[in-house]
Amino acid sequence: MKIAILIDGPRTGHFPGEEASSEDLHKERAVQCIKDVISTRYKCIILKADYDILTKLKREKIDLAFNLCNGIRGRTRLAQIPALLEFAGIPYTSSSILGHTLAINKHYACKIFKEAGLPTPRFASIYNLEELEQIQVTSFPVLVKPCDEGSGRGIHQDSLVYDMDSLVAKVRKGLKTYNPPILVTEYIKGREFTVGILGNGDSLEALPILEICFEGLPKNLAKFYSFEVKTRYEDHTVFKCPAPLNEKLRNEIIRTAKRAYKALNMRDYARVDIRLKGNTPYILEINSLPGLQKGYSDITKMVNACSLKYDGLIFKIIHNAIKRYNLTGIETKVG
Numbered sequence: 001m002k003i004a005i006l007i008d009g010p011r012t013g014h015f016p017g018e019e020a021s022s023e024d025l026h027k028e029r030a031v032q033c034i035k036d037v038i039s040t041r042y043k044c045i046i047l048k049a050d051y052d053i054l055t056k057l058k059r060e061k062i063d064l065a066f067n068l069c070n071g072i073r074g075r076t077r078l079a080q081i082p083a084l085l086e087f088a089g090i091p092y093t094s095s096s097i098l099g100h101t102l103a104i105n106k107h108y109a110c111k112i113f114k115e116a117g118l119p120t121p122r123f124a125s126i127y128n129l130e131e132l133e134q135i136q137v138t139s140f141p142v143l144v145k146p147c148d149e150g151s152g153r154g155i156h157q158d159s160l161v162y163d164m165d166s167l168v169a170k171v172r173k174g175l176k177t178y179n180p181p182i183l184v185t186e187y188i189k190g191r192e193f194t195v196g197i198l199g200n201g202d203s204l205e206a207l208p209i210l211e212i213c214f215e216g217l218p219k220n221l222a223k224f225y226s227f228e229v230k231t232r233y234e235d236h237t238v239f240k241c242p243a244p245l246n247e248k249l250r251n252e253i254i255r256t257a258k259r260a261y262k263a264l265n266m267r268d269y270a271r272v273d274i275r276l277k278g279n280t281p282y283i284l285e286i287n288s289l290p291g292l293q294k295g296y297s298d299i300t301k302m303v304n305a306c307s308l309k310y311d312g313l314i315f316k317i318i319h320n321a322i323k324r325y326n327l328t329g330i331e332t333k334v335g
């Protein structure tokens with residue numbers, strides 16, 4: 001079996017400085033880790049998703065694409081490469097056009113969670129500043145965040161706002177930098193968890209739950225996973241995996257995460273971010289293409305806490321896709 005890892009070009013130049021460079025750096029590192037693993041079992045090449053990608057795919061005659069493309073621009077950028085791959089009839093790992101489109105847009109994703117009866121923070125979507133006058137913020141603080149970013153981009157320490165003036169200023173700034181709408185969300189103060197889910201249909205498995213603890217942060221920093229915390233205070237952040245939880249709560253978090261995964265039509269693997277309000281898990285978002293950088297990305301910490309480990313995770317993602325497409329013949333013949 002021949003597998004191509006598909007990667008984006010750099011986002012630097014399309015996006016604010018440090019946010020783009022940090023994304024590019026982690027993407028590059030992840031690709032190398034994944035290639036090292038895949039090459040132990042399959043023929044593996046890396047292809048950059050540029051204008052010639054369809055020609056390259058045709059020439060290379062691959063059996064499966066390991067898709068790592070978050071896209072560079074556009075509101076449904078994660079769906080762009082899946083759309084090309086479907087056009088070309090090439091099987092690929094991870095979610096489909098539909099799943100990525102839903103998950104990258106927190107406005108629609110949260111509406112779907114609500115519709116499915118899943119707890120998610122209250123939010124308002126702001127497309128222009130005048131709309132702010134029409135919403136009633138019943139209690140501060142609220143968290144201001146972009147609708148379609150990831151890895152903390154656009155979620156900074158000052159995104160947690162305590163009064164109307166700061167809210168207006170933050171939304172104004174957000175609308176200048178990120179795709180609209182900007183979300184104004186209820187701030188859930190409780191413990192934070194992230195849950196890795198693997199699989200398809202009714203055979204889903206949850207990885208050990210990872211708790212992200214912010215108590216060790218310097219006193220002047222707000223206790224949430226802002227871009228600053230992700231990039232500069234990783235050493236002060238404590239990761240607990242498996243998270244210390246009683247069985248009832250653990251099961252409830254896993255049940256909620258699996259329902260959310262299904263509600264957004266996720267495939268093969270995804271990561272569900274959750275905060276507790278009382279004993280109720282609230283879904284913040286789903287990452288349909290979570291980072292896979294060995295030892296650094298959350299999901300890779302989870303596999304280290306069970307028998308799967310990093311190599312097992314990569315092969316499991318591939319096997320989930322192989323099973324979905326019924327490619328098992330190819331695997332045993334060439335692999």
Ligand SMILES: Nc1ncnc2c1ncn2[C@@H]1O[C@H](COP(=O)(O)OP(=O)(O)OP(=O)(O)O)[C@@H](O)[C@H]1O
Nearest residue numbers: 121149150151152153185186187188224225273285
């Ligand atoms: N409604 C909320 N209440 C409390 N904290 C929140 C809320 N929304 C986001 N956060 C905090 O901000 C962090 C980043 O938010 P979110 O997961 O939506 O952004 P992201 O950039 O897509 O993250 P990722 O790194 O997982 O891609 C969360 O991990 C959490 O700490």
Ligand SMILES: [Mg+2]
Nearest residue numbers: 273284285287
């Ligand atoms: Mg998140």
